[in-house]
Amino acid sequence: MGIYGIGVLGSVTDQQRLTLQATLRGMLDDFGLVIGTDVVVYDGASVNGRERRAAFAAAYFGGVPHTDLPAVRDLISTNSPIIPILDPPQDFTTNIPEILHASNGLRCRPDDPELEELACALLECVGLLRRQRRVFISYRRIESRAAAMQLHDLTAARGFDVFLDTHDIRPGDPFQDVLWHRLCDSDVVVMLDTPAYFDSRWTRQEIGRARAKDIQVLRVVWPGHTPSRLTDMAETIHLDADALSGPSGPIRDEVADKIVLAVEHLRSRSIASRYLSITGRLRADVEKIGAKIEGIGAHRAICVRLPDDQRIWAYPVVGIPTAEVFYDIADKARRAEQLGAPVIVYDHIGIRESWNAHLKWLDENIATVKAIKVSEAGWTLAAWES
Known part of the structure; x- marks a missing residue:
């Protein structure tokens, strides 16, 4: 069913749909993800059959009359992000249904024929790209x-x-x-x-x-x-x-x-290159201590089976973790129904000492999520206790 879902709804043309999918495919290739297998693209008729635990976001292309409204209402009821999309001459209040007026939209730009800005926004919403730009x-x-x-x-x-x-x-x-x-x-x-x-x-x-x-x-x-x-x-x-x-x-x-x-x-x-660098280093350290990677779950969580048969969910984080990142990872693990505290894995090299002290304090005082430096992954996991 895929570990990510993307909806393309509203008055989208065949050309816009093909262009967006092609751009998404190129970006997802960098992450080693495949459309149709890892990432499922839905339309208004199929979106209600999506995997409800998968990370999901949708684009709604404006037009008159408004279409796919039952699908939009269902997505709103599950707090799924929907990005309203407009062509440059379109009026937001006329072409976007009122139920979406509270959502910030995007206008297609003449200098962005491949819809890269929209593709990036969708990948941010599902967690593949950081919201910080x-x-x-x-x-x-x-x-x-x-x-x-x-x-x-x-x-x-x-x-x-x-x-x-x-x-x-x-x-x-x-x-x-x-x-x-x-x-x-x-x-x-x-x-x-x-x-x-x-x-x-x-x-x-x-x-x-x-x-x-x-x-x-x-x-x-x-x-x-x-x-x-x-x-x-x-x-x-x-x-x-x-x-x-x-x-x-x-x-x-x-x-x-x-x-x-x-x-x-x-x-x-x-971001894909940095993510793969962290996961590669994590995998090498895991194998050194006799543990193994069992698979990838929702939100790019990596399932690690330790030598004593403990299982943890590791979340590689690109860039500098913050308290907001700790909360976001804890929330993702809860929605994915993963047992145990999720583990943030990050690269501490270059981070200010004052910020590293802040991360240490967060790790020691927040029980619902833990953090380890990727350079110390094997050392830390060899003595891991739930």
């Missing part, structure tokens, strides 16, 4: 300050939490500690690759540590610049000579929009 801009101030500030504003307008060192480190904060903390919690690094970029040890470290954490890099290469082979594996956008308004930017509007859309495209690949 975080971008880190890496640049040399002396060469690309104006472009960096422009991209900060554009990506923020698309719903991203954007880190730019001149904007996001408070006076008195330890500069490098905060910078590495925010890098570790980012989905994509936008690298403004200017001629002197690698002359700075700080920018060299930013890219090196992003790669060490399996964070995808979007390289934006300045006109006439030959990029370093150190970043040849990065997704790349080359700027033409007329792409900049000045030596340090800003970037011409249509090119800047292309960069922001590329960030959206890279995000799912980056």
Whole structure:
């Protein structure tokens, strides 16, 4: 029946349905998930037969007359998220049924023909992508300050939490500690690759540590610049000579929009890569101590059978865990009817010491969910007690 479900309802055209499924298929490939097996896509006629314990979200395409209303009412009764979708000229109150007026919607964008923004929103709702949308801009101030500030504003307008060192480190904060903390919690690094970029040890470290954490890099290469082979594996956008308004930017509007859309495209690949890195390290440690992975459950929970026959459900977490993440994992485990306290598995490298102390306090004082560092998984699980 699948461990994830996605509904496509309302006045959706055949082309929109095919486009959305193709985009979802590409994103799900990064997670090793298959549409039809792991992820089931429903329409208005079939959605009531979905697996009720599976993570689920739906898109409702607006139109007149309103369609699939019985399915919408059923989804609302089970608190399933529904995203209203509109074409640019449509009016929300006319084309979206009143029962959905309390839900925030999305407008299809002319610069997003593949419906990537909608696909990402659906994967966020089912828990495959984080709801936090975080971008880190890496640049040399002396060469690309104006472009960096422009991209900060554009990506923020698309719903991203954007880190730019001149904007996001408070006076008195330890500069490098905060910078590495925010890098570790980012989905994509936008690298403004200017001629002197690698002359700075700080920018060299930013890219090196992003790669060490399996964070995808979007390289934006300045006109006439030959990029370093150190970043040849990065997704790349080359700027033409007329792409900049000045030596340090800003970037011409249509090119800047292309960069922001590329960030959206890279995000799912980056999160999938980081997730697979954590699960791979967890699997290796589990096998070292004679335990085994028994399978994958709802919400990507990993079932681990320990040598003494205890069974735990491990939840790999990408980025920096928070109290909200602890609550979300506990709620998911409850709805999936998993026995025992769920276990958050995370990578603590790069997280500020004060935040690691906070996570330790949460682990010691919240009984309904536990947390372990992936680098210590085998050591911790070898002495695990329910």
